Amino acid sequence: MSPPTMLQQADAHHLSLSEPKNGPFTYTDPLSEVPTLSGVDTSVDGSTPIIDMEGLLGPQRSEFVKQIGHACEKNGFFAVKNHGIPEMKINNMLDTARDFFHLPEEERLKFRSSDPNSIIRLVTGFQDKTRNIFVSRQSLKFHCHPVEDFKNQWPSTPPSFREKVGEYCASVRKVEVAMLEAISESLGLERDFIGKILKGHYVSINFYPACQESELNVTFGVRTHTDPTLITILMQDDVPGLQVINDDKWIDVNPIPNAVVVHVGDMLQALSNCRYKSLLHQATVNCEKERVSIASFCYPSDDAEIGPAKKLIDDDHPAIYKDFTYKEFHESMWRVKCSTAKRLDLFKAECDYSPAQAPNPAFPSPGQPQRKAPLSLFATPLPVSTILPLQSIAPPLAKAAGLFPFPHTRPLHLSQPPSTPQSPPPTSPNASPLTLLSSPLLTAAHHIEDEEIRREAEGQ
Ligand SMILES: O=C(O)CCC(=O)C(=O)O
Ligand SMILES: [Fe+2]
Secondary structure, three states: OOOOOHHHHHHHHHHHHOOOOOOOOOOOOHHHOOOOOOOOOOOOOOOOOEEEHHHHHOOOHHHHHHHHHHHHHHOOEEEEEOOOOOHHHHHHHHHHHHHHHOOOHHHHHOOEOOOOOOOEEEEOOEEEOOOOEEEOOEEEEEEOOOHHHHHHHOOOOOOOHHHHHHHHHHHHHHHHHHHHHHHHHHOOOOOOOOHHHEEEEEEEEEEEOOOOOOOOOEEEOEEEEOOOOOEEEEEEOOOOOEEEEEOOEEEEOOOOOOOEEEEEOHHHHHHOOOOOOOOOEEEOOOOOOOEEEEEEEEEEOOOOEOOOOHHHOEOOEOOOEOOOEHHHHHHHHHHOOOOOOOHHHHHEOOOOOOHHHOOOOOOOOOOOOOOOOOHHHOOOOOOOOOOOOOOOOOOHHHHHOOOOOOOOOOOOOOOOOOOOOOOOOOOOOOOOHHHHOOOOOOOHHHHHHHHHHHHHHOOO
């Protein structure tokens, strides 16, 4: 018998770590709760607002700015055509991404890292045993602005990786800058208002293998989350998979050839004083075809002040958030356990909790022992992957948080109950966000598992 591969070894370790325990389960996150398998409306074509970026360069600019503002406010996302990224660069990027994920696993595993601050890291699929969900996305995440500062740390195989990825990243950066200018203007702010705090750009190459059936309940490509960004620019190949919440419905955002999709992220929600809401989205997997998407996350500099823009605050629109720095937000994201749709709540004006009070497994303070990286973060834990017609829940938690205007919530149900049911405590609609925080009573195994789930959910 051949020796186990690195992934199989890591998987064995993962399974031993993540056996569900009976300890107190203080963390409830309906957004990543078990999805429903039916009863979800998906949209008809035509529900994706499409912006022609060329319009921003012409005499009708203000009209296009208005369209962008409307799409951010009403939908939280829009597609952009004529963005100026040459088709060849897009195809090269998608091909290179596929080539990378078709490399032997040893080659890919060179990039695994437990450090959320590392320049580059590989994250693979995992099983959330508590909820009996398999999350199939594998992703290579890396910093890329300016390209020259980072590309030496990117893969040298496939041999064209650095060149092709560098070309795409440099082009997509121009779109980000142009979009942030238009978005600033759409809020009535100076054109460079958001650009002035813009710092990096981080890419996640997402690879969703084609799935087969297994006995697990549900497979997600990536679970419901918001992105911790100003905006995210997503390029999809031709395989559908992206779904977003819109008007209380999950809708498919099917690929439009050569168009990118722009999402509102958490930082823009804060800056805009909640006028633009961070987009809840997820990705499904496909039975027959693998899928690739390229997410470009643009984020502010560490010391950037991210409160609501002063111009957007008045008696009718009091500040919903305090001023905080991106560094504080980013650290709290790893420090505090809560769903991605709740993490901004810790910075709400009325919230007197300091995220710095929570222990931080990812950034230990001096004297706090460094947690060993859960191998499961990097392992593809299952030889099989599931595919069921995946749909997900409407997010009652987001409704409770006042984030999204859901007139009703859908029931949570499964075609069959999870094999290891674990009931979270009931969440009252008026519960303070702090009821979702981690508890020191949480067992180590839960800690690791939730940490892992959160990393995955954050689109990080
Ligand atoms: O692949 C997709 O369509 C979504 C990916 C995503 O949400 C992310 O990388 O944050
Ligand atoms: Fe995302």
